[in-house]
Each structure stands twice: as structure tokens, then as C-alpha cells.
Amino acid sequence: MIETLRKSLPFAVAAGATRAVYGQVRRRPPGGRGRWERTNHAGRTVDLYSGPATVAGTALAAVTAPGLSARTRTAAALAVLVAGGCGTYDDLAGAGDPRRGFRAHLSALREGELTSGAVKLFGIGAAGLAAGALLKERALDKVLAGVVIAGAAHAVNLVDVRPGRAAVATLAAAAPGLLRRGPAGALAAAPAGAAAAVLADDLGERTMIGDAGAHALGAGIGLAVAAGCGRAGLAVHAAALVGAAVAGDRAGRAAAPGGA
Template identity: 70%
Template sequence: MAFSSGRVPGALVAAGAARAGYALLRAEPPGGAARWERKNHAGRTVDLHGGLAAAAGVALAAAVTRGLPGRTRTAAVLATVAATACGAYDDQAGSADERGLGAHLRALADGRVTSGAVKLLGIGAAGLAAGALIGRRPVDAVLAGVVIAGSAHLVNLLDVAPGRAAKAVLAAGAPGLLRGGPAGALAAAPVAAAAAVLADDLGERTMLGDAGAHALGAALGVSIVTANGRTGRALHAAVLVALAAVGDKVSHSDALWTAPGIRAVDAWGRLPR
């Protein structure tokens, strides 16, 4: 089965699959409901189904939407599936005592491989492999890999408050929707999937988790890579590396998230504390 080229068909596939997947996972959680339940910042019980469903919607849209060059399609599916798998592993095996890029790198230096390190190395390798499919010269492949993995990491950094990561995907992906061709179709998938689960995320019934946040970010990264040449990829890579270096401030900075304007957008739609 295939769909006509363009942004709208890809968006419909991503959103429809995300909603259907979410309903299916809620009805029949693999391994039982408790395996996928977590306590959020407010102490409410939420599930991880929204993130898995959104990731599935993005991967399906990349796989079946017409108009994508073969190597670009493969890169999008590879990056999304690998990010989902690595994120899901960390969702299940991760420890709250070891969070953040620095903690995982210190553990590696001590000879310990944490679930976060597996995620870091796995998504990094998948990003480079996807980058090599899109940019055949080594420098282009490396820049593409940094953008894909860096985008996945950034969206995950933002998944610390209901709806924040999904809203970031909507905002970052919106400019890509103005483009035609493969870049527009690739941007439409994560934007539509994020929109499909946003209400449940804001309502604190579900959360993206590492699986959903990394998948949406990786897919967004592929769309950014596809839309830009070497200079644009280098600029995006530099910004993403800088944000990763100050990851804790991006996630939790009161100065950032309580600033006028940002605070209103960030809090929109959330349940009262």
C-alpha cells in the first residue's frame, strides 16, 4: 500500500496510526499495564503508550508515503525505529539515579555501561548510518548524523513536563511544513504524530517517554537534514551540540521556562497542579 506524495497524506498516516496505536496499546498493553505505567512530576500515574504510538505513526508514514527517494526513506525509517528501540530499552531498564548525558559518560569512563549509554551509542550509530544514506561524503554524513542524534536528544531533554516535548516538535517542525518535496513530507510525520497525542499528554494520561521523544526528535532531524545543505546542517549541528552541553539547564531552568511568553505557551493546556 502506498499513498500519494506530499505533506497531507504523510500527516494523515502518522496521525491516524498514532491514534489507532494508542487505543490498541491502552486496550492490550504488552506484558501488562503496570509495565508501562510511571509517576509523573505531579505524582499522577501516566502510561508510556502515547510515545510508542507516535513513534509507530512516524515510522509507518516514512515507509508508505510516496515521493521520498529510496535512501531518504530508508534513513527516516532507520533513524525512527532505532531511536524508538533504544528509548524503549531505557524506559524499561533505566535508573532514576543516573540521568543526563554527563552521568552516562562518567559511567562509561568507569567501565560501566548504563541503559542511557546504550541509548546514546545506539542512537548515535543509527544517526550516522542514516546520515551516510543521505549525505554520501564523509563530512556530510557526520553532520547529518549529529543533527539526527542531536535532535533526538534535545526532544528527550524537553520531555520533563506534560506536553512540552510535543509542543517543541510542533514548533520546530512547522517551518518544514512550508517546504514541498521530501523535506515537507518528512516534517509532516513527526508534527502530525505529536499533535495526535498532545491532548492525552497535556491531560496527564500518557507521556512520550524516551521511546516517543527520541523517535519524534530523530524523525525531525532527518527532515532538517533533508531540507538543508552542508552549511545549514553545520549550523544546526553546532546549535544542537551546544544545547546538549547545557542539557540540564534546557530541561529545568526556571529562568527559561518561567520567562514571559515562554511560560504561557509552555503551560497552555495543562492540568492545574
């Protein structure tokens, strides 16, 4: 009964907060509606309001979930809010930038240009490592946990290429965590609840979670994995996520204008 409550409460908080913030941002979009509207793959105009809503819902549920230590709550707030904040910056400042992949943004940085993609790369990476340091005790475990958190944030964003895919991927990735006891189960419920709250609108092509929502959901999943794994599990997840990032980077370069 207690374990059920520990998971159902953050799920409900995430879903409720996400819907509440989504409604509020739709009524009063900061900077005007035009700033938050995009054309999707099918040529339809959709909004980005669910992005910051998903960030808020995931973060609130994670930091208020029952049974977590103060260090775990701090790690959750840091990872989710920074990932979501960097994603929001990219959604708003990086619109129209055709460059894709880590190499393109690092090349621009070497030439003196700080792109929104580079902000995401370094910001989310640093937040992931800081969160990992709060979750684990040993140095190697801290690093592996940081790679898992940042890598998961990037992985969910990689699949966000069609309506609903990031939200569905989040629900699928959270499912194993929801079966676990302790902090891992409670942390997995936070991104799951936020993803469930926007899934219908995302699939209906009324909104898109953008980089803000995808990165925040992924960071939430990464936190749950890191909290529930020992060193061997962390190493396996970190290797898989790094491999996915490398593959995604190559695919992104190939798809970009002028890509090989």
C-alpha cells in the same frame, strides 16, 4: 496540489497509525499495565503507551511518504525506529536510575556498567550517522547530517520535562519544514502528525510519550532538517544542537542528586 498531498498524506498516516497503536497498547499492554505506568511531576499516575505508538506512527508515515527515494526511506526507518527503540529500552529498563547527563553514563561505562542511558547515547548516535550517510553524498555532509539527526532526537527529549512540551516542541520545529517543498516537507509532516495525535492526552496527563516518543519525534525532525539543508545549514543546525546538548548535560548533572 501535489505538494499539499505530499505533506497531508504522511501527516494523516502518522496521526492515524499513532492513535491506532495507542489504542491497541492500552487494551493489551505488553508485560502488564504496571510495567507501563509512571508517576509524573504532579504525583499523578500516567501511562507510557503513547511512546511506542508515536514511534510506530512517525516511522510508518516517514517510510510511506510519497516522493522519497529508497535511501531516504531507509534512513527514516533506521533513525526513527532505533531512536524509539533505545528510548523504549530506557523507559522500561532505566526507570528509577537517578543518573543524568552523558558524563554520568560514560563514567558508569568506564566502570564496566552499561546503563540504559549509554545504550541511548551510542545507539541513537550510530543510527543518526548511518541515516546521515544514506541521505548525503559527501563525507562531511554525511557526518553533519548524522549529528543533526541524533542531536535533534536528544533535543526533543531534553524539553520533555512537563506534559505536552515535547509534542508542542515537535509541532513548532516541524512548522518551517512543512513550508518547504520536496522530501523535507514530507518528512516534517510525519513527526508533526504523530505529535498532534497524542498532544491532548499528553496535556491532559493521561499519558506521557517518554523517551521512546521524544527520541523518535526528534529523530523525525532531524531527518527533515537534514534532507532539506545544504552544508551551511547542516553546520549551523549541528552547532546549535551540540550546544544544546552540552547545556542540557550540565543542567542534568546539576539537577541530579549530588550534582554540582
